[in-house]
Amino acid sequence: MDYNLKDKTVIITGGSEGVGAAAARIFAKHGANLMLVARRKRNLEKIAEELRSKTRVEIVAMDVSDADACANIYKKAEFEFGSVDVLINNAGYHERGPVESISAQDLAAMIDVNLKAPICLCKLAIKYLKEAGGGAIINVASLAGRTPVPGAATYSATKFGLRAFTFALGEELRGTNIKLAAVSPGPIDTGFIMSNIDVVTDITFSQPMSTADEVAQEILNLVANSKRERSMPPISGFLTTMMYLFPWLGRATMPLLIRKGRSVKRKLKAQMRQAEEEQGA
Numbered sequence: 001m002d003y004n005l006k007d008k009t010v011i012i013t014g015g016s017e018g019v020g021a022a023a024a025r026i027f028a029k030h031g032a033n034l035m036l037v038a039r040r041k042r043n044l045e046k047i048a049e050e051l052r053s054k055t056r057v058e059i060v061a062m063d064v065s066d067a068d069a070c071a072n073i074y075k076k077a078e079f080e081f082g083s084v085d086v087l088i089n090n091a092g093y094h095e096r097g098p099v100e101s102i103s104a105q106d107l108a109a110m111i112d113v114n115l116k117a118p119i120c121l122c123k124l125a126i127k128y129l130k131e132a133g134g135g136a137i138i139n140v141a142s143l144a145g146r147t148p149v150p151g152a153a154t155y156s157a158t159k160f161g162l163r164a165f166t167f168a169l170g171e172e173l174r175g176t177n178i179k180l181a182a183v184s185p186g187p188i189d190t191g192f193i194m195s196n197i198d199v200v201t202d203i204t205f206s207q208p209m210s211t212a213d214e215v216a217q218e219i220l221n222l223v224a225n226s227k228r229e230r231s232m233p234p235i236s237g238f239l240t241t242m243m244y245l246f247p248w249l250g251r252a253t254m255p256l257l258i259r260k261g262r263s264v265k266r267k268l269k270a271q272m273r274q275a276e277e278e279q280g281a
Contacts, residue, residue, distance in 0.1 A: 014091035134177025
């Protein structure tokens with residue numbers, strides 16, 4: 001596949017760790033200029049230092065829910081690199097648990113980071129992508145946005161909304177040479193899940209886990225190919241589609257999936273404890 005990213009400018013939110021950092025590495029490998037955005041400046045500086053021997057990297061430490069600050073990302077990217085060619089909306093926030101147990105502030109934060117921020121960033125990107133003659137916007141959604149997940153109701157809602165927005169905006173921009181696509185992974189082996197494993201719903205672990213590098217590769221592929229969405233892994237994408245179309249199937253299989261996920265979760269926790277003990281030895 002021809003990625004043709006030499007000297008193209010790629011903006012990555014949540015770009016300091018996990019999937020965002022993995023995406024930064026793979027785009028750097030293909031010669032893209034990078035504008036990395038995240039809240040923690042120290043983490044951004046670390047990945048930037050790693051990649052500056054391969055490509056040009058600029059960083060912006062900010063909260064993506066700050067709409068005014070979002071506009072400055074594009075101004076800086078255009079000033080430093082001359083254009084904006086790709087936007088990857090990867091930043092995410094998840095406060096887990098039943099809705100009634102989560103504060104109103106955290107519910108609002110999930111909506112702000114996972115849905116409002118990507119919508120705002122997409123809107124701002126259109127002008128720059130048109131000026132560049134086209135480009136791509138890849139939104140990182142989730143399998144939780146393809147079928148509702150108990151214990152992650154608001155998170156599911158934001159990712160469901162992000163998918164719908166992605167496809168609708170893609171239709172609005174048809175004929176502009178601007179590609180819109182979503183990657184919808186299941187569980188990913190990053191700190192987003194593993195550092196909070198005790199509060200992650202058991203059913204989450206019923207699905208095969210992807211690595212950050214695998215998700216980053218699919219993001220790169222979506223920039224270059226004609227697909228509108230990539231579910232990861234494909235079998236889980238098929239399962240979520242069936243559960244969405246036939247809710248009775250979801251309710252019938254839920255107990256089995258929870259038991260499977262609970263077993264996988266126990267094994268993962270045992271592996272983590274063993275690794276901690278070995279490090280402490």
